[in-house]
Amino acid sequence: MINMKTVFIILCISLYLGSWQLVDGVPSENATAFNDSTDMNPNGSSELSLLMREMLEHAQLARKLALEEKINPEIPESFNKIHTAKATDSETKNSYYDTFADVYLSAVKSYSTSKGTEIVSSYNNLVNTCLACHSTHCPGPVPRIKKLLVP
Numbered sequence: 001m002i003n004m005k006t007v008f009i010i011l012c013i014s015l016y017l018g019s020w021q022l023v024d025g026v027p028s029e030n031a032t033a034f035n036d037s038t039d040m041n042p043n044g045s046s047e048l049s050l051l052m053r054e055m056l057e058h059a060q061l062a063r064k065l066a067l068e069e070k071i072n073p074e075i076p077e078s079f080n081k082i083h084t085a086k087a088t089d090s091e092t093k094n095s096y097y098d099t100f101a102d103v104y105l106s107a108v109k110s111y112s113t114s115k116g117t118e119i120v121s122s123y124n125n126l127v128n129t130c131l132a133c134h135s136t137h138c139p140g141p142v143p144r145i146k147k148l149l150v151p
């Protein structure tokens with residue numbers, strides 16, 4: 001089960017890694033690239049990008065519902081593909097990726113069973129797990145994801 005403390009620790013780790021990356025500046029050259037050169041979406045979005053858009057829509061709906069103290073109890077099947085879905089660049093996923101993915105999945109699970117006044121905090125918890133992963137992977141959408149937090 002995921003709780004605020006876990007998310008906080010993960011956020012700290014990822015902020016630390018994030019700042020380290022800023023200092024480092026260059027993407028690591030020695031990360032193991034996959035030999036597989038087949039791209040399922042040569043002209044379009046990666047499998048992971050498409051999944052991310054679904055996750056974004058799920059979060060946007062969850063936000064709307066949370067403001068009315070309601071939840072979306074459904075967890076789309078496709079979310080389980082987060083581990084295997086191919087990113088645009090095979091070097092995007094670092095060694096923390098799977099940990100962040102699991103933290104996100106368990107946050108979705110606890111969100112989908114939250115009740116009453118805990119809904120908003122468990123929803124924000126969920127959004128923080130998006131931010132945790134994004135601070136070390138693909139920082140572009142971070143400002144957009146931050147706007148999803150309920151103040």
Ligand code: HEC
Binds near residue numbers: 046049088101129130
């Ligand atoms: C485990 C890591 C991880 C988690 C958790 C995660 N993301 Fe992502 N996200 C990524 C990566 C990596 C990419 C880049 C995908 C690519 O380049 O193919 C991405 C891309 C995106 C994009 C850009 C998609 C596009 O159109 O190309 C958006 C928007 C996004 N994520 C939103 C979210 C939201 C909202 C959440 C939480 C509900 C979330 N992400 C959770 C890793 C993550």
